[in-house]
Amino acid sequence: MTHASQTPLEKITVKTVKPTEYLSNVHPVWCPGCGHFFILRALTKALAWLKLPKEQIGLVSGIGCSSRLPAYLNVYGFHGVHGRALALASGLKANRPDLTVLVAGGDGDGYSIGGNHFIHACRRNMDITYIVMDNEVYGMTKGQPSPTTPAEWQSKLTPQGTGVARFNPMGIALAAGASFIARGFSGDPNGLTKLMTEAIQHKGFSLIEIKSPCVTFRPEEKAWQKSMRSLNVSPSSNPAEAAKSIYSSDGFDTGIFYQADLPVYEPTNTPCENPADVLAEIEKELNV
Amino acid sequence: MIQPVSATQDNLAISVSGSGGTGAVTVGLILLEAIAKAGFYGVMTRSFGPQIRGGESAVMLNLSDHPIETLAEFSHIHLALDWLKFERFSDEIPLTQDSLVIYDNSREKPPGLVENSGAKLIGIGLQNAVKTIKGSRMNMFALGILTQQIGLDLTFIEAALKRTLGKKGDDVISTSLEAIQAGMRMIPDSHYEKLSHWHPTQKPRWNISGNEACGLGALRGGLKLAAAYPITPATDIVEYLAPRIEKLGGRVLIAEDELAAMNMVIGGSFGGLPSMTATSGPGFSLMTEAMGLAIASETPALVVTVMRGGPSTGIPTKSEQTDLNQVLYGFHGEAPHVVIAPLNVQEMVTISQWSLGLAEALQTLVVEVSDQHLGQSRVIIDPIPPVDFNLKRLRPPATTSDYQRYELTQEAVSPIAWPGTPDTQYTADGLEHTETGKPSSMAKEHQQQLTKRAQKITQHNYGEHWAKVTETLNATVLVITWGSSYEAVRIAVEALNQQGADISLLGLRLLMPLQTEQIQAVAKDKTVIVIEQNASGQLFHYLLSDNAIPRNSQSIAEAGPILFKPSTVQTALIHCLEGLK
Amino acid sequence: MNAMNTTSNAHPHLKKTHQNMAWVLAAINEMIEESIYHCETFCHTLHTHHNLIAAKVFEQFCPQFLSEQALIQDSIKTISLPEIPPWEIPYHDYIHPVNALTHAHYLMSESDAWKLMHEMVQVHSCFYSYLLDKNQQPEIESLLKALRKLNMECQKICRQHQSYNDALPDDLDPPISQS
Structure with missing residues (x-):
């Protein structure tokens, strides 16, 4: 990995790509204060830093506040159905390995209705970056508990709390075979940009689980700002060590917990020079 | 054909x-x-x-x-x-x-x-x-x-x-x-x-199953991605494709479930390359939400469904034409799409190629309906000559400014950009949207876009393939059937005609959009009998509801899995004709 | 303002090139760009949420940041700015200007909006003070002083407006009350 931070200043590269170039003319309508604004900004800054051509990016999402993301970017986007973004992105990456494929969504979309796809996307370890904006609540349907909501959180739907233990996205990702697992925080835009840059550059399935306060339905999450620690975790390529740091973290540590060089699933993609001849050969098998 | x-x-x-x-x-x-x-x-x-x-x-x-x-x-x-x-x-x-x-x-x-x-x-x-x-x-x-x-x-x-x-x-x-x-x-x-x-022929012939024929047709149509979850009796299609599609620059993706399979097809197709899945009734049920996405986002997608006995797990290894209602009506919202059913194994190659081409050209969902009998029968047939349907995706011109993915056009088909092309980035959306793709809940835009999605399908000229019509001079009766029932019905009708009956036969391939006026023209001044392999007469009711056939039409509907034989059809037809006198 | 905890260890992306004119200019420019971008974005979302009063504060204040940027642009003429890795922080206790914006709210009052503005302006102020403290290069010093002068005026404006006694309006259609 090369960082310009290691480049002497004499060798100056002038900023040529601006983050705003990745924005569409549709403005976000998230609630003022929502963490997702800072995630969007961090993403465009990471893309600009990597100088990825806009047209070479495929951004797929499901349904939810966070899944509105593709509309706000000037890339090839797909705003699909609830929970299935990873499956759709897998099809896209299979047919178009030349594209940088990103997936964005929330905790409900990815870990509840899309839970099975999450497991199998990790297992497949295709070269896809999965950005989860985890606010521990269903915001779009106005405040129901999600898989990452604490058991005691009371809502209209769960007056006594959910009574159910929380889903551990990073633990599951590790067990399922993802090769890059990180936690970020929307209130740490610089750290988040770093994680996104690393995740996009990583060859394999990258999960960035981003804590992003829902200021409307979980205003208490604003206090995360006091507890989150900026990039205090150092990556391990050993799953046992990574498991230890994932399970021993109080949830406020950010950084890359696990990064390993695992086999990446890349379906065959060898262009056929002479399809008519190959078809004729295939049809020959049928001859009596 | x-x-x-x-x-x-x-x-x-x-x-x-x-x-x-x-x-x-x-x-x-x-x-x-x-x-x-x-x-x-x-x-x-x-x-x-x-x-x-x-x-x-x-x-x-x-x-x-x-x-x-x-x-x-x-x-x-x-x-x-x-x-x-x-x-x-x-x-x-x-x-x-x-x-x-x-x-x-x-x-x-x-x-x-x-x-x-x-x-x-x-x-x-x-x-x-x-x-x-x-x-x-x-x-x-x-x-x-x-x-x-x-x-x-x-x-x-x-x-x-x-x-x-x-x-x-x-x-x-x-x-x-x-x-x-x-x-x-x-x-x-x-x-x-x-x-x-018997008289042996020296002609070259093929030894092929219906499911293989379906796979071959898709390969001829330029298929590049088959994403699927195993299900009887459709898996043979993907098994046929797996070792062959790679030689043609394509690939098979094994999904974790049918929900994933259908979304993978949409993703692959969004990437610009023809993509399909193959499934059967239960899998189709799981796929319907995403099929609606293909329709709303105008993403080409071919779904082959190989019907088996239902409902629920039903009879996985045996045939029944029982999912017509499902493939026509299984979606929420106004969901115009194309439904095509080949009439026999012989035409499976060409009809499958046509189905994939239609999905590409019309930028929508095409459901090709087969069944266990058609799919798993192995037949000796004359080789199927290649056809060029010239059905391709409409691309934006090389230099495009102010590209609008869902632009309202005369043909109602809008150019679809190839991801990777500068200046034509867009976001495909399952939310109702404006011409640019921006989400919108306004009545005007909803009406414009749903009309567009319906028109591109109804305006298309499907040519001669919409049905196989065999007219008999001075016919007083028209028999309509579809799918795997066709061959048995055809032989029964031919036998009755040789005995002096005057029956015309219509094997309906294009089930949606229903070619109502064409059916009405063939049915004019005739008594119509609809024959199908399901208990409730799904095709019969469908044709009636659209006034494609007259009110006094008759239905011969038999549940599977015992399939029609020419003799059973003949008996049922004689009985029906006598009842009409 | 609640600062995000940093560990006792050095921040992994802490930058120490504040003696370099080009870097200083780029770092300041980066910070101001962030403020401008978020000011405009929040102006828009407040508009969308029909809080025109708060939206107007963001809208009105944007030009102040733009004039800070104009000072930088004047100095840039002869210098090519380096591309700063977007994760670098300029000094250990640097607080990103957007931290304050987490406390935005769709029903925020005008004085609340000014208060957030003030916090953002203070982030700029802290960075200028830090650089003045560390830097002895004359051309940097004069620029920083000019920036700080402008910044002081901004702070003054913010303070004046915060004195409004406008309580947060009641939300007559609140989201369903949750715990």
Whole structure:
């Protein structure tokens, strides 16, 4: 990995790509204060830093506040159905390995209705970056508990709390075979940009689980700002060590917990020079 | 597109049954290939017990010197390697007093239903015969017996044997051949030596199953991605594609479930390349949400559904035309899409290619409806010549400014950009949207876009392929049918017409959008009878609801899984026609 | 303002090139760009949420940041700015200007909006003070002083407006009350 931070200043590269170039003319309508604004900004800054051509990016999402993301970017986007973004992105990456494929969504979309796809996307370890904006609540349907909501959180739907233990996205990702697992925080835009840059550059399935306060339905999450620690975790390529740091973290540590060089699933993609001849050969098998 | 075949053609029906490992299916496969090599045609269907391996199995062959796809009325020869659970096959292997039943008499006695059929029974010592040739298998003796009974030249059997078992090595071939020859001597008298009266053809022919034909059609159409989750009886399609699509620059993606499979198809297609999935009723149910996404986002997608008995898990291994309502109406919202059903295996290649092309050109969901019978029948057919439908995605011009993905156009099809092209980035959306793709809940935009999505489908000129219409001069009756019922109905109608009836026949391929005016034109001044293999008359009610057929039309609707035979259709038609008088 | 905890260890992406004119200019420019971008974005979302009063504060204040940027642009003329890795923080206790914006609310009052503005302006102020403290290069010093002068005026404006006694309006259609 090369960082310009290691480049002497004499060798100056002038900023040529601006983050705003990745924005569409549709403005976000998230609630003022929502963490997702800072995630969007961090993403465009990471893309600009990597100088990825806009047209070479495929951004797929499901349904939810966070899944509105593709509309706000000037890339090839797909705003699909609830929970299935990873499956759709897998099809896209299979047919178009030349594209940088990103997936964005929330905790409900990815870990509840899309839970099975999450497991199998990790297992497949295709070269896809999965950005989860985890606010521990269903915001779009106005405040129901999600898989990452604490058991005691009371809502209209769960007056006594959910009574159910929380889903551990990073633990599951590790067990399922993802090769890059990180936690970020929307209130740490610089750290988040770093994680996104690393995740996009990583060859394999990258999960960035981003804590992003829902200021409307979980205003208490604003206090995360006091507890989150900026990039205090150092990556391990050993799953046992990574498991230890994932399970021993109080949830406020950010950084890359696990990064390993695992086999990446890349379906065959060898262009056929002479399809008519190959078809004729295939049809020959049928001859009596 | 379809070669007509004679209604009165001669046929020879052979069935073989046996419990697991006895090799009944192998006998069928070699015999079908040998018959083809001898210059004839045939169709082979199979039936299995519920066991994964080692269960009872049976093959049913219907052979002729003309193309044939229908089930036999009864078995001329049935060979039982044993009688274990034979009752399971009583529906599929009808025996009459004209049947010859040959069985291994060293084991179980023939069951009562076989004895009561009046068939001529010959018991022979197959088990003992095996002991005479080291390494031989009972099924090869059986193959020899059948070869002798129908008067087939051994050279054809030998060639078919090499093709079918060639991979097992020369020793297996020579031992098998020895056993076949010994089998030929076991019952020297030939009871059904029909082949000598038939006219063999020298033309090249194909040995292909319906599911393989479907896969081949998609490959001809330029398929680049098949994403699927295993389900009976559709998996054969993907298994056929798996080793072949890669040679053509494509790939197979195994999904974690049908929800994923359908979304993978949409993602792959969004990437710019033709993509499909294959499934059956239960899988289709899981896919419907994402199919709505393909429709709303105008992403080309082909879904092949191979119907089986339903509802729920139903009868996975047997056929029924019972999912018509599902493929027409299974979606929420206004969801205009295309539904196409091939009428027989012969046209499966071309119709599948057409289906994929339509998905590409119309940028929508196309559902191709097959069923277990069409999909898993293996037939000998004349090779299907290539066709160029010239159905492709409309791309934006090279220099495009202010690109609008969902632009309202005259044809209602808007250019779809190839991801990777500068300046035409867009976001495909399942939310209702404006012409640019921006989400919108405004009435005007909803109406504009839903009209666009419907119009591009209804305005398209589907040409001659929408149906197979066979008109009879001065016909007073029109029979309408679809899918795998077509062949049996066609033969029944031809037979009745030869007996003086005046019946026209319409095999409906394009089920949606329904070509109502064309159907009305054919049905004009005729009494309409709709024939289909489901209990409630799904096609009948569909045609009535759209006024495609008159109010006084009649319905012949029979549940599966016992499929129509020409005789059963003929009887039902006569009954129906008498009721009309 | 609640600062995000940093560990006792050095921040992994802490930058120490504040003696370099080009880097200083780029780092300041980066910070101001962030403020401008978020000011505009929040102005828009407040508009969308029909809080025109708060939206107007963001809208009105944007030009102040733009004039800070104009000072930088004047100095840039002869210098090519380096591309700063977007994760670098200029000094250990640097607080990103957007931290304050987490406390935005769709029903925020005008004085609340000014308060957030003030916090953002203070982030700028802290960075300028830090650089003045560390830097002795004359051309940098004069620029920083000019920036700080402008910044002081901004702070003054913010303070004046915060004195409004406008309580947060009641939300008559609140989201369903949750715990």
